[in-house]
Amino acid sequence: MSIHYDLYETPDIQQTGEQQPLHPRVVFKGTINQDEFLDRVHKFTGISRSLLAGAMQSFQNELRDLLANGWIVELGDIGYFSASLQGPPVMKKEEVHAQSIKLKNINFRPSTQFKKEVGWQMRPERGESFTRPHGKGRSEEECLTIINEHLKRYPCLTRADYCRLTGHDKQRALNELNAFIEQGILIRYGAGKQVVYAKQREE
Template sequence: MSALYDLFENPPSPDGERQPLHARIVSKGTVGKEEFLDRVHKFTGISRSLLAGAMEAFANEARDLLAGGWNVEMGNFGFFSTSLQCPPVKDKKEIRAMSVRMKNINFRASRPFKKEVGDKMRLQRGKSLTRPKKNSISRETCRTRLNTYLDNHLFISRTDYSHLTGRNKKVAIEELNSFVTDGMIRKEGVGKLTVYTKV
């Protein structure tokens, strides 16, 4: 499965000169915690409850270590650290402890992980879509968009279909199932891992 990208304009320079385009991933959406656990469970066979417990334990331990001023290396993923913020001053004596607080939690991917993602990534030119208003377009327009999408992709998920058409979850499932009944697409997988492919 390819990652989609598109080319975007950089803001013009102060003198109005156009800047070079830059490539950026066109997001397919977000894989939530539950779907992520389902995927890992399906491909490893490790108990889903065990995975959920381990994920919670990792998060709790990382939280406590970061709060204690440690950087945390999370397996092969990379490193978590915290950053601080305080009022702008020129003399250390002007700062009280109460005015210094956490700004953000930062993540820096490890070199091996970045290399693995880069080696595995297959890029395909796509177009960023403006999501339609919820349930605002006709069923036939949805059918056309779905056909076009499946001409360029191996499958579509319910989430991708919702993004493509503006359908809410319930309407998207009903519509996809009706297209299955019509013989236009076939349904594969179960639960949150369900995808739809062209017949």
């Protein structure tokens, strides 16, 4: 079991103009959707796949309801889920109305034990990210331009669209799209063959 990484220069926040130290970043292999995740759990546990699917849906529904009612939910040794809120900038409490308070995000904080277990299983190996100038194919800047031009004309982008527009193969396309999600540029909707990508909304 291995995880691929590439090295990037740390941003020069202080604008010193000096060379900055390198830091590792994951080169993602792709996305495991719910169907494949259930298949893997079924394969290694022998638990009925239909039972697993029903349990996952039940977990999702209960987690949704508890978060919506203000609870922090601990999911075994995996970690904790909680909701955060946003509202208009005001100076006095009297200026805030309940209707103006909305969900900002669903937060996840992994447990210390879960982080340790992931670290124990991890075997880092040097890989290559498409965001660096080595290798054949289009650069990150070219890919972003292609994405922006496409999303000006259409509401979303599929993996097949991206392959056709960039000339990159399926695996590279998935890696690149996932990298753009990690950077906060794109957001993914749907699952399995119904996955589409759109521009991340600015809050």
